[in-house]
Amino acid sequence: xxxxxxxxxxxxxxxxxxxxxxxxxxxxxxxxxxxxxxxxxxxxxxxxxxxxxxxxxxxxxxxxxxxxxxxxxxxxxxxxxxxxxxxxxxxxxxxxxxxxxxxxxxxxxxxxxxxxxxxxxxxxxxxxxxxxxxxxxxxxxxxxxxxxxxxxxxxxxxxxxxxxxxxxxxxxxxxxxxxxxxxxxxxxxxxxxxxxxx
Numbered sequence: 001x002x003x004x005x006x007x008x009x010x011x012x013x014x015x016x017x018x019x020x021x022x023x024x025x026x027x028x029x030x031x032x033x034x035x036x037x038x039x040x041x042x043x044x045x046x047x048x049x050x051x052x053x054x055x056x057x058x059x060x061x062x063x064x065x066x067x068x069x070x071x072x073x074x075x076x077x078x079x080x081x082x083x084x085x086x087x088x089x090x091x092x093x094x095x096x097x098x099x100x101x102x103x104x105x106x107x108x109x110x111x112x113x114x115x116x117x118x119x120x121x122x123x124x125x126x127x128x129x130x131x132x133x134x135x136x137x138x139x140x141x142x143x144x145x146x147x148x149x150x151x152x153x154x155x156x157x158x159x160x161x162x163x164x165x166x167x168x169x170x171x172x173x174x175x176x177x178x179x180x181x182x183x184x185x186x187x188x189x190x191x192x193x194x195x196x197x198x
Contacts, residue, residue: 009037
């Protein structure tokens with residue numbers, strides 16, 4: 001294998017040592033800066049990255065120590081309305097979905113601040129898990145905000161939440177770039193004063 005460095009310098013790597021070579025991955029279209037063969041630039045870059053990783057690790061350790069010492073809000077056990085809300089789900093939960101729902105509820109009923117990331121492919125029920133967590137929070141007179149990375153997804157979630165929460169005395173709203181400044185101000189004003197009536 002031939003590795004090309006700056007100024008068209010080449011390094012030949014025997015096939016028996018391909019374990020020393022890794023594919024370069026970066027953002028689409030980004031080209032790496034080539035170092036001069038034999039220079040210390042690559043070593044300095046690796047050292048700088050190692051230090052940054054160590055600093056980030058130290059920050060994470062401190063953060064998690066603080067989180068373990070902190071006390072969060074303890075949500076009460078499920079209410080009858082929670083059961084009614086769950087029974088209105090028109091599909092059967094998958095095993096993973098049911099486990100995620102149970103884990104999230106257990107986290108919410110714990111003293112420790114919740115620290116959970118839910119991952120899954122499109123169509124595997126993450127939104128339902130989020131709606132149940134939101135409903136549990138609303139049942140305890142809390143307000144809930146759902147953040148979405150795109151306007152289209154925000155609108156989809158808005159429609160889904162609005163439909164699922166319709167039988168209950170709850171208000172679902174959306175703020176996006178398609179809302180006028182007046183609408184956004186009105187929504188934020190209502191968020192500041194509204195409490196649920198559970």
